[in-house]
Amino acid sequence: MGELRGTHVPVLLERCLELLAPALGRNGRTVHVDATLGLAGHAEAVLAAHPQTVLVGLDRDTEALAHARVRLARFADRIHLEHAVYDELPEVLDRLGYPTVDGVLFDLGVSSLQLDAPDRGFAYAQDAPLDMRMDQTRGVTAEEVVNTYAHPDLARVLRVYGEEKFAGRIASAIIRERERAPITSSARLAELVRESIPAPARRTGGHPAKRTFQALRIEVNRELAALETALPAALDKLTVGGRMVVLSYHSLEDRLTKQALADRVRSKGPVDLPVELPGSGPTFRLLSRGAELPGEAEVAANPRAASVRLRAAERLDPEAARQGRTDRERYRRRVKAMHQPGTGSPGSERDPGAAPRDGTDEEGEGT
Structure with a gap:
C-alpha cells in the first residue's frame, strides 16, 4: 500500500x-x-x-x-x-x-485522504455516493440523513453545524427533491443547494454547498x-x-x-x-x-x-501555581501600600525583600 x-x-x-x-x-x-x-x-x-x-x-x-x-x-x-x-x-x-x-x-476536521478519495462523498466538487462516514464500518450515511430527516431536524443540522443562514430553504428543497427520487450523489446535492440559495449570496463565501456539506459531515460522524x-x-x-x-x-x-x-x-x-x-x-x-x-x-x-x-x-x-499566585498577590499589596498616604512616595526606599517594580508580576504566555 x-x-x-x-x-x-x-x-x-x-x-x-x-x-x-x-x-x-x-x-x-x-x-x-x-x-x-x-x-x-x-x-x-x-x-x-x-x-x-x-x-x-x-x-x-x-x-x-x-x-x-x-x-x-x-x-x-x-x-x-x-x-x-x-x-x-x-x-x-x-x-x-x-x-x-x-x-x-x-x-480536527476531515483528512486529506478522505477529501481526496473519490468514493467517500466528502467533496462537493466531485460526484460520489453520499457517504461521508469517517468510519465506513459503522454509522448512518449522509444519504440516510438527507433522505430520512424531517424538515425541522434537517434545518437544525444545517443551521447549527453549518451555520447556514439559508438552512430552511435548503431543507425544503431537499425534501421536495427526495419526494421525486432519493438523493444519492454529492453532485446532485451540491447543485440542489446552489439552486436554493439566492443568486447574490452565491457570489460570496466560496462554494454555495460548503456549509451544507460541513453540517452533514459533522452530523454523520457526531x-x-x-x-x-x-x-x-x-x-x-x-x-x-x-x-x-x-x-x-x-x-x-x-x-x-x-x-x-x-x-x-x-x-x-x-x-x-x-x-x-x-x-x-x-x-x-x-x-x-x-x-x-x-x-x-x-x-x-x-x-x-x-x-x-x-x-x-x-x-x-498545583502547589507551584498556588505559590505563584500568593507571591504575585503579596507583591501587589506592597505596591499598593507604597502609594497610600504616610507610606512614602513611589521613589522612596523600598523593602529590600520586595519584588522589583518592573511590571513582571503577570505570568508570561509561555512559548
Whole structure:
C-alpha cells in the first residue's frame, strides 16, 4: 500500500513540534497521543524528534490506519495504533496501561485522504455516493440523513453545524427533491443547494454547498459531541508539565476548544482572597495568546491550512501555581501600600525583600 506522502502536508507541523517538545523531551520514556492520526504526518515527525517517546495513535478511519501503519513501520516497537474515535481515549489508554500521558494532539476536521478519495462523498466538487462516514464500518450515511430527516431536524443540522443562514430553504428543497427520487450523489446535492440559495449570496463565501456539506459531515460522524467529551478527557490524562495542542478548522470546533481550556486556566476560588485556596487554583496555563493563525508561508505551502486555528495548554503543578499566585498577590499589596498616604512616595526606599517594580508580576504566555 502506498503512503500518499505526496498528497499529505501536516498542518503547522513545526509549531506543533515546538509546543510539544518540552513535554515529550523530558528524561525517560514519554507518551504522546495523536488523537486524530490520519496519514501520520505529525506522528512521524514526533517519533523522529523524540526517540524515547511512545505513540498512541487513534483514528476511526480504517483506511487511514492502514496507511499510517506502513508509514510508521520503522517505529513499530514504540507505537500503538488503535481503531477508535477520540472520545474513546480514556478506555484506550486504560487498556494499554497508560494512566497519564505527556502530550496530546488533535488535528480536527476531515483528512486529506478522505477529501481526496473519490468514493467517500466528502467533496462537493466531485460526484460520489453520499457517504461521508469517517468510519465506513459503522454509522448512518449522509444519504440516510438527507433522505430520512424531517424538515425541522434537517434545518437544525444545517443551521447549527453549518451555520447556514439559508438552512430552511435548503431543507425544503431537499425534501421536495427526495419526494421525486432519493438523493444519492454529492453532485446532485451540491447543485440542489446552489439552486436554493439566492443568486447574490452565491457570489460570496466560496462554494454555495460548503456549509451544507460541513453540517452533514459533522452530523454523520457526531464530531462535535465526540469532541465535547474528548477534550476534557484528554486534559484529565495529562501529567504535570504535559501539553495538549488542538488544530481546529471552523468556529464550532474552536469554540469548544476555547471553552474546554478556559475551564482549566481560571481560578475557582473567591476573587477577593489574597491567597489561593488549596484545590481552587488553575490547573493549566495557555501556551498561545488566543487562537494562533497560520502565516502566509504556511498557507502558500499548504492551502488546506488557511482556516486552521491553533490552541495549546500545559498542565501546572498545583502547589507551584498556588505559590505563584500568593507571591504575585503579596507583591501587589506592597505596591499598593507604597502609594497610600504616610507610606512614602513611589521613589522612596523600598523593602529590600520586595519584588522589583518592573511590571513582571503577570505570568508570561509561555512559548
